Amino acid sequence: MFSFNWFRKSFFSVDIDASVISELIKKKNLEELDIPVYVTAVDLQNAREIVFDSGDIKIVCKASCALVPLFKPVKYNGKTLVDGGFYNHMPYQPLKKYKIPMLGVNLHPLMKKPSKPKMMSYLKKVIAIRMFITADEQREEYDYYISSDKINKYSILSLKSLDALFELGYKEAQEVLN
Numbered sequence: 001m002f003s004f005n006w007f008r009k010s011f012f013s014v015d016i017d018a019s020v021i022s023e024l025i026k027k028k029n030l031e032e033l034d035i036p037v038y039v040t041a042v043d044l045q046n047a048r049e050i051v052f053d054s055g056d057i058k059i060v061c062k063a064s065c066a067l068v069p070l071f072k073p074v075k076y077n078g079k080t081l082v083d084g085g086f087y088n089h090m091p092y093q094p095l096k097k098y099k100i101p102m103l104g105v106n107l108h109p110l111m112k113k114p115s116k117p118k119m120m121s122y123l124k125k126v127i128a129i130r131m132f133i134t135a136d137e138q139r140e141e142y143d144y145y146i147s148s149d150k151i152n153k154y155s156i157l158s159l160k161s162l163d164a165l166f167e168l169g170y171k172e173a174q175e176v177l178n
Helices: 019-024 057-064 093-098 119-135 149-153 162-177
Strands: 001-006 013-015 037-041 048-052 074-076 078-085 104-105 144-147
Touching: 001 019, 037 057, 057 074, 144 162, 149 162
Parallel strands: 104 144
Antiparallel strands: 001 013, 037 048, 037 078, 074 078
8 A cells, every 4th residue: 555655756655546445445436425524635736725525535535645745745636735634633614514513533642742852853843733733722623532642652654553553542432432
């Protein structure tokens, strides 16, 4: 699914036609799903958040996860799209119209430990604050909010700890929902 990109416009590339993705995603377009799904991305040309409720699931999701410089921006419908979290980490606005309890899950809580006094450490912290601060700011918009600092010990790109991450999420959800 992931491969090293040899620094051609990004560090890694994603094969959206990989068998694991095809196994998980059985339908072609968002509007074919049984429940409404909203996916956000940022249009680099206009610096605007775009909320998709229709379109090619694989491409829209790839755009929503295009965390530059790890992954290159995605061209779709004449736009250059990147990770929606750059603009709005936990977008709740499309769901407000349903008037149902909302559950927010923040997979990127801000690390509160001090950074090592190095240029790259400071740069990573500044980027993280900009990307993820909206989750803390919007926390009150959710009826239920799940997040754990324990997730920070896992790599964002590793698939090796899926069972441990599932267990962590399950325990955190039980605490919040009970």
